[in-house]
Amino acid sequence: MGNVMANSISRRLEEVRARMGKAARRAGRDPGRIRLIAVSKTKPVPMIREAVAAGVTDLGENYIQEAREKIPQVAGDVHWHFIGHLQTNKAKYAARLFDWVHTIDRKEIADALNRRAAMEGRVLKVLIEVNVGKEATKSGVMEEELMPLVEHVAPLPSLSLRGLMVIPPLALDPEEARGYFVKTRRLAEQVAARGIPGVAMSELSMGMTADFEVAIEEGSTMIRVGTAIFGPREMP
Numbered sequence: 001m002g003n004v005m006a007n008s009i010s011r012r013l014e015e016v017r018a019r020m021g022k023a024a025r026r027a028g029r030d031p032g033r034i035r036l037i038a039v040s041k042t043k044p045v046p047m048i049r050e051a052v053a054a055g056v057t058d059l060g061e062n063y064i065q066e067a068r069e070k071i072p073q074v075a076g077d078v079h080w081h082f083i084g085h086l087q088t089n090k091a092k093y094a095a096r097l098f099d100w101v102h103t104i105d106r107k108e109i110a111d112a113l114n115r116r117a118a119m120e121g122r123v124l125k126v127l128i129e130v131n132v133g134k135e136a137t138k139s140g141v142m143e144e145e146l147m148p149l150v151e152h153v154a155p156l157p158s159l160s161l162r163g164l165m166v167i168p169p170l171a172l173d174p175e176e177a178r179g180y181f182v183k184t185r186r187l188a189e190q191v192a193a194r195g196i197p198g199v200a201m202s203e204l205s206m207g208m209t210a211d212f213e214v215a216i217e218e219g220s221t222m223i224r225v226g227t228a229i230f231g232p233r234e235m236p
C-alpha cells in the first residue's frame, strides 16, 4: 500500500515536472526559476511525507486549523505556503507556521500578520492577491486598490512583499485564464516600476492543475498544484 502510494505520487510529480519543463522551454524560460508548490489541503500526512521523500520542497495549505495539525508532523527542509483566505484572528498561527502567505488582500490582514510575525521574531514573505476577474465572490484586491495596499505593506518591517498572486475565474478551457495571467504580470510590472523601497515584484503565483502550463508561458514563478500530484480531493 505504502509503495503503491509512493510510486503514484513520485510518478505524478515526474509528469508535472516534465510538463513544467516543456512549458518553460516553449516560453524560452529557465525551468529552474519556477517553483512547484504541492498543494496538500485535505490530504493526509503520510501522503505529504511521500511527496517530500520524492523531492517536494514547497507545500501549500488553505486552512489554518488543518495546517496546525499537519505541519508539525512533516519533517524536513520544507517551505510552507499559506494560500487560503486568511482571517485576522488566525494571523497568529499563519505567522508561526508559514514561510509565505500568498493571499494578502486588505490592510487589516497585513497589519495583523506584521504584528504577529514581529512577536514570533520572523519576517514573512508575502504576496498580494489580485482579483483581476473582478468577481464579487472572490477575495483579492481590486486593481484600483492595489497601489494603496502595496504602499501600506511596503514599510511593515516583519512582512517582505515579493509579488502578486491570482486565481482566475473558473473556466473549462485553460486558454481563458491566459488574459488574467497577462494582466497580473502587467500589474506587477507597474508596481515594480514605482521603485518603492522594500517592494520586490519578483514572484508571480499563478497556475493550478488545470492551467499551470499557460501560467508558466505567461511568467509564473510559483505554480500551486494539488490534484495533479495528490489526486482528486473529496469535497469537504
Ligand SMILES: *Cc1c(COP(=O)(O)O)cnc(C)c1O
Pocket (backbone or CB within 6 Å): 039, 041, 062, 083, 084, 167, 207, 208, 209, 210, 224, 225, 226, 227, 228
Ligand atoms: C486548492 C488550490 C490549489 C490547487 O488546486 P488544484 O486544481 O488541485 O491544482 C491552488 N491554489 C489555490 C489557491 C487553491 O485553493
